[in-house]
Amino acid sequence: MRQITLILSALFLCGFQIHSQNYKFGKVSKEEVLQKEHPIHKDANAAVLYRKQKVYYDLNQHEGLNLITEIHERIKIYNKEGFDWATKEIRRYTGVSDEEDLVQLKGYTYNIIDGELEEEKLRNDEIFEEVTSRYNENTKFTMPAVTEGSVIEITYKIKSPFLGSIGRTPLQYLIPMDNLELEVMIPEFFTFRRYFNLKSLLNFDLQEKKENFSYNFTSTSRSGNRVVTTQASHNSIKYMLSVYGVNRENIPPLKKEPHVENLHTYAAFIDWELMFTKFPNSMVENYSETWEGVARSIYNDLGIADELNKDNYYDEELDQVIAGLSDPRMKAEAIFEFVKQKVKWNDYLGFYPDNGTKKAFEEGSGNTGDINLLLISMLRYAKLKAHPVLLSTPSNGVPLYPTRDGFNYVIAGLELDGDLVLMDATDPKAAIGELPKRARNWQGRLLKEKEKSSWIDLMPNYFSENAIKMNYKFDGSGVEGWNWKSYSKLLAKKFRQDHSGAEQNNDIENRLSSISNIEISDYEIENKDKLGAEILEKFNFQLASASENIGDKVYLKPMLFDAILENPYKEEERYYPVYFDYPEVKTYSINIMIPNDYNIVSLPESTVVNLGEDDGQFKFIVNGAGNVIRLSSIITIKKTAFLPSEYDFLKKFYANIIKKHSEAIVLEKTLEDANSERAESGR
Template identity: 45%
Template structure:
């Protein structure tokens, strides 16, 4: 029997020695000494432990409040993981109600001279900033971080907003070794739970019931000159539903080429409040339809009322509209007027911050200030204009109807049975050319009577790019040539966005990159600052080593530096959908004269092929006429979203393009 007990004690001792201690301050030397993550050697950092516990607390003075306790321990493997040592904690403000962050502390652990050392997060390294009217932020960077460090921090968030639970993060772009999540919901609140349907991960959400009780003290006084105090204690007791997720080895969310917004595919849990039922009271329904959401937003004074104000701009706008009679002329004139009058302060929102009148006066405002003002002006001009609510890419795609599902607003005008979308926050935006962050699936057009309809945000028209290359061979087969690029639609907007304020020196560096031994000369831009025209880029160049000479043969890649030389889809399989930003057509044309004393030995074969029965197409045509060769290619991408099931077809489509662009024109010496 003694041997049996001794064996049990030995097992317990071994278990305790090897068990990981995830209490704050109990970082082990082994954790700090680790040089890579066992399950993913490519990880620059890893969350060793994340604990998030949420519960409702009650006090007589405040009533119910939502308490969130967060603790995280993170391993930094190399300098590329240093970003994980800087953290933001956002908290919300609405009128006199405000969340608060308390008990924030952190520590960084390293090994110095063979000993485990730690440095605490100093209060002076914790900063507060205002994000917008409704959101503030605490920001801190952990001290003494270097490759190999382990950091940990914890804090408590107290929220008076009992009907709203933020999304629960269940996956990061680095691995999570251990996740401990728990939320306790009092019986008075009924929530639905939703996992992100776009995530490829599955989580085991368990639930059980428990009970909570609070003693509520009160004092009553009675009597005249001589008062008596009577203290009473009431007991508040209720049941609660406790949801838990305890999961190990959650893989990192990894980026892939051509996606819309990576975090849209992260694992997370959403809590949707359905109704509240307090004792001896009626049910308060919170479940909404999208029509309900639109109606509530429309009725808010910082949304609907802003559309009715016009006196502050009438005189100015009347002058702008002089001579403008057509719908498109009015839209363009008003859009450019708002752009020139009010600048975006980079704050998102569908409610105004200071109101449209104040934004007009001050010349600055958030997205709602600007685009609700734009909508009001379009209405004033006699157009059928209404705001369109949007969830930006960083805000994700709403899983269920909620006002938090939107965080942005643009204007719209309906004419000729079509809806044109307009955004005045971006200087290079045009009608139906929205900023990239606003191109996120569907928006909801809201009318003044509260009715609404879905609006397509992504497929707003084809953008075109034309590239023309003229090649002339000189002595020793060096090349002089000229290049012209003409872009329209979103392609032109992207060019303007990327090259705004770029110096000529940096532009030339950009043009020379990846083009071999080339010298760029005489760069000219046309209409780069005129949004309503095609933008044109022209340059001359001298290119050495543009061909390959073997014995008496010369081998020429027909597209030169315009070639599609690599396939962006290299992986064997795909987990995430493939997104192209917009429907596009890209044409490339090469004109070349065969050099003296050479003739054509062989030309690549002209070919055409489709992707998924017309969702895309590629055309490659090569023609010889006497001493001249003309090569033309055209890539059309008519569809912008492809599922992982389409991946192999898309990969083969690009493989075909690369193969055609790699085949050589062969010249031989006469």
């Protein structure tokens, strides 16, 4: 009985401590600032101690109806790696004739100084406004006086005239969230559909209830000619509210794993889609869309069609670029390079032109919409069949329902030789058919002027290859030879991006830094600046010590510095799918010459390992004859996405690669030479 009493007392005390925490704005406690680490997630760099989001409609007789979103966040910074959470960016939508307003922004940073709790206020001169596109503005600020251990607290409201734009309400972050309160209050005039993110590992209970609500206001009327009398009348509007709520404690952070395309894709959230409105004495007005309706409205309503038909500002220059070219591919390549040289990307995303294609062309700068719509317009001018392709970048996520907000990017789709070739002129390192990683997000919507739009695959359907050839001589201890590497397609594009800076020999010494005593000479590279071409690297190398002697045996690992020795998949279990950027082939062809006075004792066993039914393959073949050993290794990854249930297969697949790449050739000196050496040593 005493033990039960103690347990109940402990639970009561724990519950009292949890619920006695004051989350009113400005009531940060000394204990919160003194906390050294998160009590559950010890490796967290920061944590959300409290987050409250309240969404409701405010009816005002002077302004009418507005959608209000209130945010209150209290965040704990544990170490320097968590400082990024002290920088905030609040996005607001600005329409043609109206815009969202950010009001009542307040922020404080709390620290312990000389044993006392002190606060530092966010000042107005620390808040900056940034226009990111024609329809979006950001308010950015970094909280003052942030150090390890700080607690920051911010609150603000967004007042929106766009009544259907509740959008997305987040339920999970990259850091732990200790307490979450969400309340969404919707009048009976609006009907929303709610979508939970089905890719999230978390389930949330969305509470729902109905409440009566009345809005009271006073109206005045005047009467009379010479003597004017004013009469006030009190009025009331009554309606039902649907109130939705989430109250949750101890929400875990998103788990970071290698080869995850975009971790936010798996965050818990709710998307709110306005289906229809029904106001008193009015007809039902539907807002639900189809993807075809969304695509058509973007094409016609946002000026894309008009931009594509303008050509009188570039025609003279473009005529010179394509003069004498009749082959469609050569025309496309010339136009593609012309646009990339003429207009530079300003780092802003968008499927519509911010500046307009003409202004972007004249000023030499634009967003993704300006540049790629200009590209499509020029391709059409050259009598090529080019179309806009709308897509969502990984950071924008995958839309759960048809909406314009489901897209934030546009590229060009060119009909060429029976295929659709995708092009993005915002990327200076891209050739035609090569998209940057930000644009490879599963599917895009192809818009044709007089045909229905359709979904197309954005992922590459071709292999990118890294081929390695190596010939070397083994002298009984060290090796000397040459190495030849080639990179094709998107692997060549990645090489150009990774080594675009001023590097000596493209940083080859650091890339081979796992071998401490290697000497590199006669380094050459071909086609590094020739976009779309295969890159070739060549160099000679020398290793003074490349083998290990155990007894009378010599052990030589033939892959040398090109072996794969570390498994990228170390975790026991996987939570999210594994993504590869593109289908890939890596081939090794190695020829080794051993001295005539050595015999081959054993070679690594040849093997073939399949990944899934037809998702990939590892082939490892070794042959030896006389004083020549030949090794071939081929790693093929065909599939670009593997489910968590397939993780063990992928992990074992790479374990097999590492095992074979680590195995050694065993050699020994011929008996006659060994006896001769022993005789020499005995004199």
